[in-house]
Amino acid sequence: MNVTEFRSGLRDWLDRNDLAPGPDHSLDGQVAQLARVRRALYEAGWMRYGWPPAIGGFGGPAVLRAVLGEEVATRDLAEPGIYSMIEVLAPTLISYAPPALAAEMVPRLLNGSEQWCQGFSEPGSGSDLASLTTRAVPRGDNWVITGQKVWTSLAQYAARCVMLTRTAPGHGGITAFLVDMDTPGITVRPLRTMHGVDEFAEVFFDDVAVPGDRMLGRPGDGWQLAMDLLPHERSTCFWHRIAHLYTRLDRLLAETADPDDADLGAAYLALHTARCRSHATQRRLADGAHLGPETSVDKVLLATAEQRLFDTARDLLPGVMELTDSPWRTEFLYSRAATIYGGTAEIQRNIIARRLLGLGKD
Numbered sequence: 363m364n365v366t367e368f369r370s371g372l373r374d375w376l377d378r379n380d381l382a383p384g385p386d387h388s389l390d391g392q393v394a395q396l397a398r399v400r401r402a403l404y405e406a407g408w409m410r411y412g413w414p415p416a417i418g419g420f421g422g423p424a425v426l427r428a429v430l431g432e433e434v435a436t437r438d439l440a441e442p443g444i445y446s447m448i449e450v451l452a453p454t455l456i457s458y459a460p461p462a463l464a465a466e467m468v469p470r471l472l473n474g475s476e477q478w479c480q481g482f483s484e485p486g487s488g489s490d491l492a493s494l495t496t497r498a499v500p501r502g503d504n505w506v507i508t509g510q511k512v513w514t515s516l517a518q519y520a521a522r523c524v525m526l527t528r529t530a531p532g533h534g535g536i537t538a539f540l541v542d543m544d545t546p547g548i549t550v551r552p553l554r555t556m557h558g559v560d561e562f563a564e565v566f567f568d569d570v571a572v573p574g575d576r577m578l579g580r581p582g583d584g585w586q587l588a589m590d591l592l593p594h595e596r597s598t599c600f601w602h603r604i605a606h607l608y609t610r611l612d613r614l615l616a617e618t619a620d621p622d623d624a625d626l627g628a629a630y631l632a633l634h635t636a637r638c639r640s641h642a643t644q645r646r647l648a649d650g651a652h653l654g655p656e657t658s659v660d661k662v663l664l665a666t667a668e669q670r671l672f673d674t675a676r677d678l679l680p681g682v683m684e685l686t687d688s689p690w691r692t693e694f695l696y697s698r699a700a701t702i703y704g705g706t707a708e709i710q711r712n713i714i715a716r717r718l719l720g721l722g723k724d
């Protein structure tokens with residue numbers, strides 16, 4: 363199926379099948395709504411296009427997944443950040459897990475029966491991810507994991523975690539596993555964000571025994587896995603988020619008393635620039651290009667556009683962010699995280715300076 367047929371068939375189906383969220387905007391409600399949307403889209407087949415038949419997909423170009431996420435975001439059917447996690451975790455499993463494990467697990471993520479999380483960051487290792495210290499040591503047929511992760515989004519809802527551990531020194535000593543979150547020895551403590559939501563968590567691992575066949579790749583492949591994950595995050599996920607931000611721009615235009623304000627034009631331009639860049643990235647991905655450090659430009663453009671949009675909303679809707687509990691306030695506060703998650707703005711600019719422009723060290 364080509365993109366045009368897919369999009370028109372999908373739109374038609376979405377017009378006939380009401381997946382609009384209910385009144386519960388809590389995180390519990392959002393996660394339940396996400397599962398409902400995934401299940402319905404999977405059962406109707408839409409969620410299976412663009413994924414390989416080996417994991418139950420219908421095949422076709424990956425760009426169909428970008429189109430699906432764009433429609434979901436444009437109709438506000440699911441919170442885009444948590445919807446898009448699938449685009450990071452499922453391709454990683456497909457590339458690195460033993461084929462039988464990927465075939466068993468990935469459909470559970472696609473069909474909404476499970477939520478997963480990504481355990482990379484640690485208290486001492488965020489930007490400097492390669493310094494992570496959560497240990498995995500072999501014991502019989504198992505690997506035993508001890509250590510702590512932090513900022514693990516949706517860990518309290520997750521059935522499984524794609525996580526990085528240390529099995530030897532250096533970048534080549536990082537090893538990834540798919541860990542069942544109900545394994546004895548795992549403790550999840552939710553953390554509250556400044557927008558008032560327990561979106562992420564600390565996760566403690568105390569002698570957690572993980573079967574050897576849950577290793578993703580081979581010992582030492584974890585750093586490469588982390589690098590391979592970035593292109594997924596910076597292509598399809600960004601496309602979804604940009605679609606979401608356009609809905610907020612439209613909403614702002616409808617609500618402001620001053621739709622001709624120059625700052626609105628600047629916010630539109632920033633968003634459009636991010637979209638053009640993301641479009642080019644999608645095309646390169648479709649052409650089989652290997653995405654690398656140039657996607658740091660996408661990250662900077664998107665985070666800048668998101669924060670400019672919500673800064674403009676704050677200025678044009680006086681008092682709404684500061685004095686009300688409206689969704690504008692929540693989304694304004696969350697937009698501050700755009701320059702942190704997925705690699706901070708400073709780190710992206712270091713990468714652009716060093717690796718793209720050859721300007722020397724940090």
Ligand SMILES: Cc1cc2nc3c(=O)[nH]c(=O)nc-3n(C[C@H](O)[C@H](O)[C@H](O)COP(=O)(O)OP(=O)(O)OC[C@H]3O[C@@H](n4cnc5c(N)ncnc54)[C@H](O)[C@@H]3O)c2cc1C
Pocket residue numbers: 479480481482483484485486487488489490512513514515516562699702703704705706707708709712724
């Ligand atoms: C909403 C949200 C969701 C997240 N979800 C997840 C998740 O699901 N899984 C996960 O593993 N992680 C997640 N994270 C964590 C995220 O990846 C880290 O916060 C991020 O990588 C930064 O690491 P840090 O917080 O340890 O900050 P640090 O690395 O300690 O950085 C602190 C400050 O120092 C600056 N800095 C650090 N090094 C340099 C340098 N060399 N040059 C210039 N400036 C520097 C940084 O830019 C930053 O401003 C999430 C974060 C947020 C905000």
